[in-house]
Amino acid sequence: MRLPGGAVIKTERKILFWSFLAALSLWCADAFVDAFAFKQGTFLDELLFDVSSHELYFRSFFAICFIIFGLVVSRFMSKHSVAEEILKKNTAAIETSMDGVAIYDSQDVYQYANQSYAQINGYDSPNEVMGKTCIHIYGDKEYERMQQKVVPLLKKNGRWRGELVARRKNGSSYIQEASISMLEDGGRVCIVRDITWRKRSEDRLQRSERFLNTIFNSIRDPFCILDNEFRIIRVNEAYAQLKNKAFSDLIGSRCFEALEGKKDICEACVVNKTFQAGDPFAKDKLVTLPDGTPVWVEIYTYPILDEGGRVSHVIEYTRDVTDRKKSEEEKRRLIDRLEYLSRTDALTGLINRRALTDSLTYEMDRAKRYGSGLSLILCDIDNFKEINDNYGHDMGDRALQMLSGTLKSMLRRTDIAGRYGGDEFMIILPETAAGGAESLADKLLSEIRKSDLRFDDGKQVSLSMSIGIACMTGEEETPDSLVKRADAALYTSKQGGRDRVSTMKMEKEKLPPG
Numbered sequence: 001m002r003l004p005g006g007a008v009i010k011t012e013r014k015i016l017f018w019s020f021l022a023a024l025s026l027w028c029a030d031a032f033v034d035a036f037a038f039k040q041g042t043f044l045d046e047l048l049f050d051v052s053s054h055e056l057y058f059r060s061f062f063a064i065c066f067i068i069f070g071l072v073v074s075r076f077m078s079k080h081s082v083a084e085e086i087l088k089k090n091t092a093a094i095e096t097s098m099d100g101v102a103i104y105d106s107q108d109v110y111q112y113a114n115q116s117y118a119q120i121n122g123y124d125s126p127n128e129v130m131g132k133t134c135i136h137i138y139g140d141k142e143y144e145r146m147q148q149k150v151v152p153l154l155k156k157n158g159r160w161r162g163e164l165v166a167r168r169k170n171g172s173s174y175i176q177e178a179s180i181s182m183l184e185d186g187g188r189v190c191i192v193r194d195i196t197w198r199k200r201s202e203d204r205l206q207r208s209e210r211f212l213n214t215i216f217n218s219i220r221d222p223f224c225i226l227d228n229e230f231r232i233i234r235v236n237e238a239y240a241q242l243k244n245k246a247f248s249d250l251i252g253s254r255c256f257e258a259l260e261g262k263k264d265i266c267e268a269c270v271v272n273k274t275f276q277a278g279d280p281f282a283k284d285k286l287v288t289l290p291d292g293t294p295v296w297v298e299i300y301t302y303p304i305l306d307e308g309g310r311v312s313h314v315i316e317y318t319r320d321v322t323d324r325k326k327s328e329e330e331k332r333r334l335i336d337r338l339e340y341l342s343r344t345d346a347l348t349g350l351i352n353r354r355a356l357t358d359s360l361t362y363e364m365d366r367a368k369r370y371g372s373g374l375s376l377i378l379c380d381i382d383n384f385k386e387i388n389d390n391y392g393h394d395m396g397d398r399a400l401q402m403l404s405g406t407l408k409s410m411l412r413r414t415d416i417a418g419r420y421g422g423d424e425f426m427i428i429l430p431e432t433a434a435g436g437a438e439s440l441a442d443k444l445l446s447e448i449r450k451s452d453l454r455f456d457d458g459k460q461v462s463l464s465m466s467i468g469i470a471c472m473t474g475e476e477e478t479p480d481s482l483v484k485r486a487d488a489a490l491y492t493s494k495q496g497g498r499d500r501v502s503t504m505k506m507e508k509e510k511l512p513p514g
Helices: 006-037 043-049 053-096 115-120 134-157 196-218 237-243 270-277 322-343 353-370 384-391 393-410 434-450 479-495
Strands: 100-104 110-113 159-167 173-182 188-194 223-227 232-235 281-288 294-305 311-320 374-381 416-421 424-430 452-454 460-462 465-471 501-504
Touching (some): 115 188, 173 196, 270 294, 270 311, 353 374, 353 416, 374 393, 393 424, 393 434, 424 479, 465 479, 479 501
Parallel strands (some): 465 501
Antiparallel strands (some): 159 173, 281 294, 294 311, 374 424, 416 424
16 A cells, blocks of 8 residues: 655644644743743743753653654654545545445444445445345345355355345346455455356356257267367267267367377378368278277368468368268279179180270280280181080080180280180280290190090090281281281181181281182
C-alpha cells in the first residue's frame, strides 16, 4: 500500500512546530513571572542568565512534556490519516470493483454491499440490500444447503470458494462464483461474480462435445484428427480398437510414436503429404488386427484450414476395404483366367492361333528394331486323319497332347510354341537363323519318332511329322508373308514323303497352289 504524502507530513510538521512554540512560550512566561511578579531580576536575566537549577529543571521538564505531547499527537494524527487514506482507497477500489462485495454479521444480516453486489442481485442501490438476510438473496433451499455444507467448512478453514445459486430481486435465479471469508466477530465477507453466461457457455460446450463424441463414436470406420505436430487430439472407439490402444495412450501422443514406435514421421505418410500440399490424399495399406487377422484398409486424409488458409489439422479416415480387395483380387484372377483361356488351347495347353499371331507380330517388330534374326516353324502330324478315323478322336487328342509335351520340353524359354489349327503347330524362334531352326527341327523329328501311341490292349502306333521352316528376310517381311513361306516349306515336306524338314530360304521360291 502506498503511504500518504505531502498533506500528512505538513500536518505532522505543524503539530511539532506548535509544540515547540508552546514549550518556548512556557519558558518565557516563567521568566516573565519571576522578573516582574517576584522582582528577582531583569526579564533577560531570568530568561537566559540568572536561572536557578530548580527553575531550569522545571522549565525543561514542561518544555520536554510539550514536545513529547506534540510528537505523540503528530504520530497519532499521522497514523489516523494513513488509515483514513488507506480506507478511502480500499473503499473506492471495492466500490468500483466489477465483482460484488458484501459483509454480513453472524446473524447473516447484510452490513455492507457495494454497487456491483446490488446490481448483480437486481437491486438499484446497496441500500436496498442493507438489513436483509442471506435468505433473501439465496432462497430457502440454497440457504439451507449453505448452512449444511458451506458454513462448516468456513468454520473449519476460515474461507470457502465455490458456486452458489442466488436469486435476483425479480425472482430469477443465477449462478454465482463466491469466495467467502470468516471475520473475527463471526461475520463474513463475500465476494461474488455472476457466472451464469459462463456456465451456459460451458454447458453448451459440453453438449456440443457430447454431440461430437456421439457422432465420432457412431462412425463405424476408424477416425482421428491430428494437429500440425502430428499429435492425436481426437479419436473414435473404432480407431482405438483398430490400433489396439487405450484412448489415454493415443490422445496427445504423436502418431508415429504411439502407433509405429518410431522417432520420426513414417515414410510415404499421407498425413504429412496433406500438411505439405494442403490437399486430400488416399492410400491402401495392409494392417494386422490384434488377433492376427490381416486386413486391407484405405486411408483418406483431409485438411482443416485456419483463418490464414494454412493447414492446422488433418482428418484421417480409415475404411476396411478387405472385402473390396478380395473382390478385386477375385476379379483380377477371373480376368487373368479369361485372358488365359482366350489365348490358350484347352487341349494342349499351348497358346492358340490368336496369341500366336500377336506374338509373331511383336517378335518380328523387335527383330527389325534390333536387327536380329527370326525363324518360324510350321509342323503337323503325318496321317493324323487316319489316326482319328482308325483309332478314334481320343487317340488323336492323345497324339496332339504328346506332341505339345515334346515341344514344351525341347524349346528355350524365349521360344514360343502354339497350336495353329487342327494338327498344325507353330514355333517362333527369336534371334535364330536357319541353321538353328533346322537343328531344332531335326531333334524334334527324332523325338517324335521315339514317341509311340500305346493302346490299353498293348497295341502301338508310331508317329511322325512334317516340318516347314522360313526365316525372316528383311524389313519388308510381314507376318502373313513369313507364315506363307513356312507353310510352303511344310507343303514341300509333305510332298517329299513326309517325316522330314524343309526350309524355304528365298521368298521367290515356288509356293504351293492356292
